[in-house]
Amino acid sequence: MTKKLELYKCEICGNIAEIIMEGQGELVCCGEPMKLLTEQKNSTEISEKHMPEISDFKENHKKISVDKHPMLPDHYIEFIEVFSKNKNEHYLKYLLPDEKPEFIVPKSDNLLAREFCNIHGLWGNSFK
Numbered sequence: 295m296t297k298k299l300e301l302y303k304c305e306i307c308g309n310i311a312e313i314i315m316e317g318q319g320e321l322v323c324c325g326e327p328m329k330l331l332t333e334q335k336n337s338t339e340i341s342e343k344h345m346p347e348i349s350d351f352k353e354n355h356k357k358i359s360v361d362k363h364p365m366l367p368d369h370y371i372e373f374i375e376v377f378s379k380n381k382n383e384h385y386l387k388y389l390l391p392d393e394k395p396e397f398i399v400p401k402s403d404n405l406l407a408r409e410f411c412n413i414h415g416l417w418g419n420s421f422k
């Protein structure tokens with residue numbers, strides 16, 4: 295059984311799927327069950343570069359940034375996601391190398407954020 299906004303990755307082809315609506319079935323890709331991605335959040339030097347920070351921005355917005363992370367062609371943040379704790383709001387921004395790793399979204403209470411690094415995987419706040 296899946297849960298809303300979970301991310302699953304195929305370890306064979308690299309497909310990543312996100313759950314928009316929950317279901318009973320198991321996600322399969324390339325003939326194998328897909329692996330549930332969970333946000334890393336340990337407090338090592340590597341986590342410092344990956345944890346998204348949420349701050350107020352202008353009057354009615356929030357800024358999510360991963361400023362300490364490189365945005366090089368071979369090592370960069372591929373996307374940033376922001377959602378409300380109740381999962382009723384959800385924002386996604388894809389990034390390219392050389393882009394600033396930040397995302398501006400409408401202000402809301404209880405926002406969580408996560409980001410996906412092409413080398414180090416998923417980081418951020420989880421629902422658990």
Ligand SMILES: [Fe+2]
Nearest residue numbers: 411412413414
């Ligand atoms: Fe990284």
